[in-house]
Amino acid sequence: MSKLKLHAVSRADFIAKNYADFQTLLDNRVNPDSIPERFYCGGRGGWTFQTTLALKHYYGDEIECSFGSECRPDAINLMHNDDFGSRVKPWQGVTVVARADRPPVIGADVVVDQNPEVDVHSNRIFVPYWPQPGVKPRQRTDESIETVAFFGRVDSFPETYREGTFKQRLAEQGIKLRISFDNWTDYQDVDVCISFRKSHDHKLARKPASKLINNWLGKTVMVCDDEPSYRAIRESELDYLIAKTPDEAFDAIMKLKNTPELYRQMREQGEKRLQVYSREAVAARWFSLFEDIWRKGLHNRPTFVRAVRFGFGKAIRPLTKKF
Numbered sequence: 001m002s003k004l005k006l007h008a009v010s011r012a013d014f015i016a017k018n019y020a021d022f023q024t025l026l027d028n029r030v031n032p033d034s035i036p037e038r039f040y041c042g043g044r045g046g047w048t049f050q051t052t053l054a055l056k057h058y059y060g061d062e063i064e065c066s067f068g069s070e071c072r073p074d075a076i077n078l079m080h081n082d083d084f085g086s087r088v089k090p091w092q093g094v095t096v097v098a099r100a101d102r103p104p105v106i107g108a109d110v111v112v113d114q115n116p117e118v119d120v121h122s123n124r125i126f127v128p129y130w131p132q133p134g135v136k137p138r139q140r141t142d143e144s145i146e147t148v149a150f151f152g153r154v155d156s157f158p159e160t161y162r163e164g165t166f167k168q169r170l171a172e173q174g175i176k177l178r179i180s181f182d183n184w185t186d187y188q189d190v191d192v193c194i195s196f197r198k199s200h201d202h203k204l205a206r207k208p209a210s211k212l213i214n215n216w217l218g219k220t221v222m223v224c225d226d227e228p229s230y231r232a233i234r235e236s237e238l239d240y241l242i243a244k245t246p247d248e249a250f251d252a253i254m255k256l257k258n259t260p261e262l263y264r265q266m267r268e269q270g271e272k273r274l275q276v277y278s279r280e281a282v283a284a285r286w287f288s289l290f291e292d293i294w295r296k297g298l299h300n301r302p303t304f305v306r307a308v309r310f311g312f313g314k315a316i317r318p319l320t321k322k323f
Helices: 012-018 022-027 043-059 116-120 166-172 202-206 210-217 228-233 246-258 260-277 279-296 303-320
Strands: 004-009 063-068 076-080 095-098 110-113 124-126 147-151 176-180 192-195 221-224
Touching: 004 043, 004 279, 012 043, 022 043, 022 063, 043 063, 043 076, 043 095, 043 279, 076 279, 095 279, 110 279, 116 228, 166 176, 166 246, 192 210, 192 246, 202 228, 210 221, 210 228, 210 260, 221 246, 221 260, 246 260, 260 279
Parallel strands: 004 063, 004 076, 076 095, 095 110, 110 124, 147 176, 147 192, 192 221
Antiparallel strands: none
16 A cells, blocks of 8 residues: 555645644654644644644654645545635545534535544544643642642633632632643642533534543543533543532532542543543544545545535535534
């Protein structure tokens, strides 16, 4: 089999603004755990350019990577949902489109989804989103609970956990609440992570399980709402403790504090789950997908058929926004 060719596709102005040094990073096979923030803060950077860098790092001898603003007929063309438009001429070659947290993609050869429930669809496949680069894991190895932390965006964290009695009740138990809106990598003094959202609309089902996976990477334990993406990858009760209110979250944290054996078991479960969700494991999933596409061949579908499918998908896209 000839060397696999992967072509990252995005708008020319987006590439010029954010990835002028991308070829140099590819040539150097840069470690994807130490990439700049622009590669993971934002869907197009994460799904398209971080994926390409990671594949080059781990499989550089078996894959040829390029990038540009139009699809190539001789390569597998990887792009974010936002870039799947006529500007990139997707009918020119095989397209792999990352749906991210957008409405369904119609007209692509393969759609990559971040929720495993989609695997029943013929051209849709589950690949987890990349874990947070540069995570500094918990340093202590004991089962004591001293710090509870939230990692995420300021506009998603409910005020009842910030301004209510939740923080005070933790403090009375000798537990500090750390709210980290800007630094998503430092888990060194964290024992328990919490994850809750203000909004619970239909779009929540599109979100990835990133906070849960990053929690495992940080060697901590999670207390969270039972979000669709978390529930979809849950193997047992040891993956996370469910709470839907500040009172329930407090009770779950106290359960961990008063049951060191449970805390130890949950940390061990997190280590086990990283066998599937670590950066290396996610890279292996991507490479397996691309290998399969490459093996089947790039010309199984005529250009005219691709163009018709793309046009149909764009025509009905406004009807899919609620899904």
